[in-house]
Amino acid sequence: MSKIMIVDDDPNIRELVRVLLKNGGFDTCEAADGREALRVVSEGNPDLAVIDLMMPKMDGYDLCRNLRRYYENLPVLMLTAKGELPAKVKGFEAGADDYLTKPFEGDELLLRVKALLRRYKIETAHAIRIGGATIDRNSYTVTINGVKEDIPRKEFELLFKLAGFPGRTFSRDRLIEDVWGYDFDGNERTLDVHIGRLRERFPAETSGFKITTVRGLGYRLEAPE
Secondary structure, three states: OOEEEEEOOOHHHHHHHHHHHHOOOOOOEEEEOOOOOOOOOEEEEEEEEOOOOOOOOOOOOHHHHHHHHHHOOOEEEEEEEEOOOOHHHHHHOOOOOEEEEOOOOHHHHHHHHHHHHHHHHHHHHOOOEEOEEEEOOOOOOOOOOOOOEEEEEEHHHHHHHHHOOOOOOOHHHHHHHHHHHOOOOOOOHHHHHHHHHHHHHHOOOOOOOOOEEEOEEEEEEEEOO
């Protein structure tokens, strides 16, 4: 049974989300603010976090940044009353995977939680199968329709990162840091060039996936379920 961490300073919201998740077959743990959440996540080892945006002591943005720093493979669903685009962009830049605005339907919450858990299971594998492609981390090859192709190391790492979290939007800065490192002295043009090469190598009609530009933010890889 997957365990979901609920982080919200409103006890009524925590109770509502807890009941919905338990009825959906999930176990839960809770925290009332970001600082408490960092303690709970280290002790409770949750599989996913549902976090509020506006909280005392440490808000959802800072909590998300900390979770991304120390718990890379923990999916994060932001649950908040702020539905404006700038707030969503800021949330995704902090590392959130998905965004659900209050008030919300219980069925939608469960669907989003289940979808995020499915995405993150892919990342733990050494080989990702997505669309019509198999992306093998052991051999650094991509196989499509039985044809195996070796590609440059950075292109592979970029593709594996995006394919490991299908549907998740990565900021440009995040991709550069994860693939090229914090001390990278180039610029964003390098990322754009590598994305362009991946699109040329693996067109959507043959690979079964596509890399989409999210204007003002970065990129995400999309593939049919």
